[in-house]
Amino acid sequence: MVEMRIPFGTVSITEKSRELVQDCLDKGRISSGRLVREFEEKFADLIGSKEAVAVSSGTDADMLALAVLHDLGAKRGDEIIVPALSFVATGNAVLHAGFTPVFVDVERETLNIDPTKIESVITERTKAIMVVHLMGKPVAMDEIKEIAEKYNLYVIEDAAEAYGAVYKGKNIGTLGNFSAFSLYVAHVITTGEGGIVLTDSEQYAEILRSLRSHGRACKCKQCVSNITSGYCEKRFSDKERGDIRFHFERVGYSCKMNELEAALGLGTLELYDEIVNKRHTNLIMMIERFQQFSEYLWTYQEEDYERIGPHAFPFVVKENVPFTRDELMLFLEKNAIDARTLFSSIPTQCGGYEFLGYKIGDFPNAEYIGRNGIHIGVHQDVNEADIDWFVETVEKFLKKAKTER
Numbered sequence: 001m002v003e004m005r006i007p008f009g010t011v012s013i014t015e016k017s018r019e020l021v022q023d024c025l026d027k028g029r030i031s032s033g034r035l036v037r038e039f040e041e042k043f044a045d046l047i048g049s050k051e052a053v054a055v056s057s058g059t060d061a062d063m064l065a066l067a068v069l070h071d072l073g074a075k076r077g078d079e080i081i082v083p084a085l086s087f088v089a090t091g092n093a094v095l096h097a098g099f100t101p102v103f104v105d106v107e108r109e110t111l112n113i114d115p116t117k118i119e120s121v122i123t124e125r126t127k128a129i130m131v132v133h134l135m136g137k138p139v140a141m142d143e144i145k146e147i148a149e150k151y152n153l154y155v156i157e158d159a160a161e162a163y164g165a166v167y168k169g170k171n172i173g174t175l176g177n178f179s180a181f182s183l184y185v186a187h188v189i190t191t192g193e194g195g196i197v198l199t200d201s202e203q204y205a206e207i208l209r210s211l212r213s214h215g216r217a218c219k220c221k222q223c224v225s226n227i228t229s230g231y232c233e234k235r236f237s238d239k240e241r242g243d244i245r246f247h248f249e250r251v252g253y254s255c256k257m258n259e260l261e262a263a264l265g266l267g268t269l270e271l272y273d274e275i276v277n278k279r280h281t282n283l284i285m286m287i288e289r290f291q292q293f294s295e296y297l298w299t300y301q302e303e304d305y306e307r308i309g310p311h312a313f314p315f316v317v318k319e320n321v322p323f324t325r326d327e328l329m330l331f332l333e334k335n336a337i338d339a340r341t342l343f344s345s346i347p348t349q350c351g352g353y354e355f356l357g358y359k360i361g362d363f364p365n366a367e368y369i370g371r372n373g374i375h376i377g378v379h380q381d382v383n384e385a386d387i388d389w390f391v392e393t394v395e396k397f398l399k400k401a402k403t404e405r
Contacts, residue, residue, distance in 0.1 A: 004338045005335075005336035010379045010380065013264065016266065018267075020035060036262040049200060055255045061195030065156050065178035066128070067097045068207045079101075080100070080129075086343060089160075104117050108369065111314065112131070112140070119147060130155075131156070131158065135375065137300055138162070138165050141175045145175070164310060183261070186311075191261035191265040280307070283378045289387065316372050318372075323401040340374065343369075
């Protein structure tokens with residue numbers, strides 16, 4: 001197997017993380033506790049949100065943000081609008097939260113949900129729009145929020161890939177009722193595995209803390225800090241205290257973050273600006289260098305009103321070119337560049353969703369990108385020489401493809 005010169009991802013583990021992990025091990029305190037709360041507070045401050053609730057994956061973050069809606073009047077089986085093109089976790093989270101995903105096609109030029117196609121699928125059972133800032137490209141949030149206000153819908157941002165993204169002067173992750181970030185190893189901030197939900201509502205945050213811990217009666221900040229006491233002074237009087245550890249008032253999940261994961265995340269937070277800036281520099285350099293291949297390959301652009309979150313570099317093979325996506329990917333891999341496909345149309349290209357009854361052709365843009373999209377890493381260990389290597393490799397492939405066809 002070829003050793004990758006440009007692997008898709010990397011992980012930066014700081015000395016602070018190592019010290020915190022060792023301290024947890026020495027004290028034998030590794031379940032959710034003080035470090036998780038510290039990580040939540042610092043993450044919320046970083047993005048610009050009032051509340052943060054850490055969980056065990058980005059999928060869980062999506063799922064719990066949606067599950068809060070049951071406390072707000074939603075019924076099981078109600079509908080959530082989501083983009084057809086995304087990592088499959090987006091659709092899975094809707095189903096696991098007890099809702100029905102209603103898919104909408106995307107715009108080819110942005111990779112994101114097409115706002116002009118949303119109103120046609122809204123019904124009396126629609127409760128929320130869950131947007132995905134795919135590959136860090138901000139969704140057209142002005143249009144999304146206008147639709148949501150018109151139909152009294154909640155907005156959930158799947159910001160898994162949108163660290164450092166900005167839309168019209170506001171950080172992605174602060175524009176909806178909830179936002180969900182992934183803390184998986186491929187992302188700017190990582191806890192190894194993990195996710196985190198942001199909201200400005202103290203009420204929603206309390207529900208989220210309950211949901212991540214089996215639906216316990218109270219998971220307010222006071223209870224989280226004093227859970228061993230077994231009661232909540234905020235919620236229960238002396239006569240009503242009982243044992244909140246075994247008092248459940250909603251259907252919940254088991255998806256807490258642990259102290260070891262939080263220790264990794266706290267270290268990564270110290271490098272946030274450095275990592276985001278380096279990755280963004282790499283991304284913009286790739287976008288600019290790729291313009292020379294515009295006859296054959298397409299990539300998105302960064303507009304004046306936004307900053308793309310530098311998750312990865314996506315590009316799409318154009319129609320009627322003398323090669324296939326798979327041929328290009330194989331050539332990249334043979335030249336030590338780790339290339340991945342650019343997800344799929346969830347409802348029509350992911351077999352697990354056949355039960356919903358969608359058919360090929362229902363989402364032409366998502367399906368096209370699913371057949372022809374590629375992405376590679378732009379992480380902080382990629383340097384200018386690596387980008388030169390990538391561009392030269394693509395150029396070499398295109399010359400070869402034109403000669404052979």
